[in-house]
Amino acid sequence: MRVLITGGAGFIGSNLAKALSVDHEVGIVDDLSTGKRENLPPGAWMREMDILDPSLAEGFIAFRPDVVVHLAAQASVAESMRDPARDWAVNVDGTGAVARAAAAAGAFRMLSASSAAVYGDPVELPLPESAQKSPLSPYGRSKLSAETMLAQTLAATPTDFASMRFANVYGPRQDWRGEGGVVAVFCAMMAEGRVPTIHGTGEQTRDFIYVGDVVAALLAAILTDSSLRAGEGAGPAYNIASGKRVSINELAQVIAKASEYTGEISHTESREGDIAHSALDPHKARSVFAWDARVPLPLGISKTIDWLMASQ
Ligand SMILES: NC(=O)c1ccc[n+]([C@@H]2O[C@H](COP(=O)([O-])OP(=O)(O)OC[C@H]3O[C@@H](n4cnc5c(N)ncnc54)[C@H](O)[C@@H]3O)[C@@H](O)[C@H]2O)c1
Incomplete structure (x- = not known):
């Protein structure tokens, strides 16, 4: 199969590219704004290009993908607050452009990365896909609108499609500098013997979902014989999550144990707008494309720390 990954030089995209390259042809479109060329698997077809570039479809047609996995995004909540217009352009207009290019190139399926951020403050736990959506940030709003954009662009085409709502993804290749996820930041700090800070209690x-499990979910959704949009109405979406709630204190203990950190863990005030609890119900992904999260948190954390040590 020929699979084109937008954002394939980034954290999730490059893990997917590596796994796919064993048995499939991989193409990557990435502007390298946060992704890294050294993440690409050897021999992968690559276009260094912004998804908003008017010649995007020509690039897709040149690769002739069977499936497009759209992961390129403005992926930072903080950045979406600093520059909401750019966030909207990349995430909403960009998803429309990728969907049009996927259809023009004759792809039979497109998967598009969405996020737990579309739900906002949960009214029930774990959240099913049908739960109320009240995103709290420009990033959450753009990801929700990107789902609508995907559906509007592809509904009248033969291209099957779905939005994949990832929970908090962690694992090798996640950036721990700047605004990396809490797992990446805590692993890096504790591995270096520095005191990590928890916001609030x-x-x-x-x-938390291990990146290897997210890759397995995307592989299952790429390869399934089922239609992902059948019976789904306007916006087929799937939670890609563990379904389990882990407190930040528990997480810090798991990371401390794996990194042999015995120092203190400090606390500071809670951040405005931080939601209290979050978990997504992953059952729909299991029933439609037979995927389950497999990697328990302690194992995922020790793999992440092994990678961190080897990459320094
Ligand atoms: N990491 C998480 O916990 C998480 C959770 C929910 C959703 N997501 C979503 O998953 C996707 C992948 O996230 P990630 O964590 O791998 O982020 P990442 O920043 O590591 O990867 C994004 C990639 O997209 C590329 N990119 C950004 N803007 C682009 C543009 N305009 N044109 C072309 N390429 C562009 C970047 O260079 C990078 O390689 C994103 O859509 C993100 O919103 C991630």
């Missing part, structure tokens, strides 16, 4: 919970 640490009793707030999140749904």
